[in-house]
Amino acid sequence: MNQWKSHRKILFCVSGGIAAYKAPDILHGWIKAGCEVETILTRSAEEFVSPLALSTLSKRRVWRECDFLSAEHGWKIPHISLTDWADVFVVAPCTANLLRICAEGDSSTLAGAAMLANKKPLVLFPAMNSNMISNVATQEHIEAIRSRAHIVVDPDSGLLACGYEGKGRLPGNTVIYEYVWKALSPKNDLAGKRVLVTAGPTHEYIDPVRFISNPSSGKMGYAIARAAWYRGAAVTLVSGPCSLTPPVGVNVIDVCSAEQMRDACIENAADSDVIIKAAAVGDFCVEKAASQKIKRTVGEPLVLTLEQNSDIAAELGKIKRKGQILVGFAAETENCIENAKKKIISKNLDMIAVNDVLAEGAGFASDDNTVSIISKDGSITSVCGSKDEVADGLLDAVVQERA
Numbered sequence: 338m339n340q341w342k343s344h345r346k347i348l349f350c351v352s353g354g355i356a357a358y359k360a361p362d363i364l365h366g367w368i369k370a371g372c373e374v375e376t377i378l379t380r381s382a383e384e385f386v387s388p389l390a391l392s393t394l395s396k397r398r399v400w401r402e403c404d405f406l407s408a409e410h411g412w413k414i415p416h417i418s419l420t421d422w423a424d425v426f427v428v429a430p431c432t433a434n435l436l437r438i439c440a441e442g443d444s445s446t447l448a449g450a451a452m453l454a455n456k457k458p459l460v461l462f463p464a465m466n467s468n469m470i471s472n473v474a475t476q477e478h479i480e481a482i483r484s485r486a487h488i489v490v491d492p493d494s495g496l497l498a499c500g501y502e503g504k505g506r507l508p509g510n511t512v513i514y515e516y517v518w519k520a521l522s523p524k525n526d527l528a529g530k531r532v533l534v535t536a537g538p539t540h541e542y543i544d545p546v547r548f549i550s551n552p553s554s555g556k557m558g559y560a561i562a563r564a565a566w567y568r569g570a571a572v573t574l575v576s577g578p579c580s581l582t583p584p585v586g587v588n589v590i591d592v593c594s595a596e597q598m599r600d601a602c603i604e605n606a607a608d609s610d611v612i613i614k615a616a617a618v619g620d621f622c623v624e625k626a627a628s629q630k631i632k633r634t635v636g637e638p639l640v641l642t643l644e645q646n647s648d649i650a651a652e653l654g655k656i657k658r659k660g661q662i663l664v665g666f667a668a669e670t671e672n673c674i675e676n677a678k679k680k681i682i683s684k685n686l687d688m689i690a691v692n693d694v695l696a697e698g699a700g701f702a703s704d705d706n707t708v709s710i711i712s713k714d715g716s717i718t719s720v721c722g723s724k725d726e727v728a729d730g731l732l733d734a735v736v737q738e739r740a
């Protein structure tokens with residue numbers, strides 16, 4: 338996990354829709370991540386979720402409508418002190434009524450007054466019946482809120498509590514957490530940029546049931562895609578086969594073989610400002626994959642003829658346009674710096690992150706990595722830590738290169 342995610346202060350407002358029953362679980366996730374959470378419960382939300390459940394989990398009192406303008410709190414006016422305290426203000430679920438209150442700047446309730454007083458990032462998760470969300474009135478409120486640079490996350494589609502099938506479901510907890518992390522991200526220096534990332538291994542099939550591959554888990558590339566999205570980029574991730582959950586907010590293109598990865602990269606390259614090649618691409622594929630399962634013949638070896646796959650990074654290096662940054666990775670087992678420097682030249686890269694894949698706690702499948710980032714001018718920066726931290730360090734180098 339990134340350092341900047343720990344000990345964050347979240348002001349969590351729960352409004353009165355059926356999805357409010359999920360609020361204790363959402364809150365519990367933040368507490369487990371080491372965050373502090375203050376909760377505002379609207380009057381109608383109290384019909385769906387008990388203040389006691391939320392205060393037990395947050396280990397703090399819950400702010401109710403009866404606390405608004407209450408003499409009990411004197412000069413520590415809740416709607417001001419809570420928003421001053423918070424790093425981020427999250428509303429989940431956000432009803433149509435609370436969207437209106439936010440859009441109109443209506444300060445007649447505790448939640449409304451808090452949204453009006455708030456100067457921190459505001460993230461709203463509308464959840465309601467699909468007719469209500471698609472209604473022009475609701476859409477106009479959403480548009481007005483977005484025009485003020487607040488974040489309104491589109492609801493999911495599916496079976497709704499009212500029995501309708503359609504758009505209106507509160508997104509899953511992971512989606513909620515990821516949008517909140519993005520709002521809290523200390524850097525937004527890739528805003529307006531398009532970043533293409535590759536991740537994972539490739540599978541080169543020998544026959545329908547066997548393939549040649551490598552131990553890449555995709556963790557490094559997925560961490561880069563996630564970090565670039567946090568920092569404001571529009572991200573496309575070309576992913577080889579791996580079992581990771583697709584990063585929130587990222588356009589994922591699933592591929593299997595090196596040739597499929599090549600086609601996806603070439604197709605998306607021209608539009609990209611930054612290309613980062615973290616995938617472990619198979620260098621070889623069998624000349625002709627068998628269409629049926631190859632049978633074992635006792636005593637007979639199986640001889641495969643392998644041919645070279647395209648070198649995707651080198652091809653991208655050839656068509657690199659002015660201003661575009663092409664970053665490679667190098668998986669090395671010896672003479673790491675020397676070998677990586679050769680790859681910068683042979684593939685026309687702007688920089689390369691080299692990892693010694695034999696080192697403990699680095700390289701394939703581990704949660705951590707240690708990389709040396711080598712620029713075209715020969716300067717070297719070392720970054721080590723979780724793959725999330727290494728991803729951020731690499732993006733720092735990319736941003737510096739663009740400056």
Ligand code: PMT
Pocket residue numbers: 536537552553554555556557558595614615616617618619620646647648649650651664665666667668669680692694700701702703
């Ligand atoms: O996925 P993880 O388990 O998190 O592991 C991360 C990692 C070890 C896979 C990652 O950190 C890494 O090192 N990725 C690059 C692996 C690799 O293929 O290195 P290479 O030195 O063989 O290739 C150099 C560069 O050329 C790489 O950017 C590679 O994507 C690219 N390449 C290689 C071969 C090929 N046919 N086409 C390519 O584009």
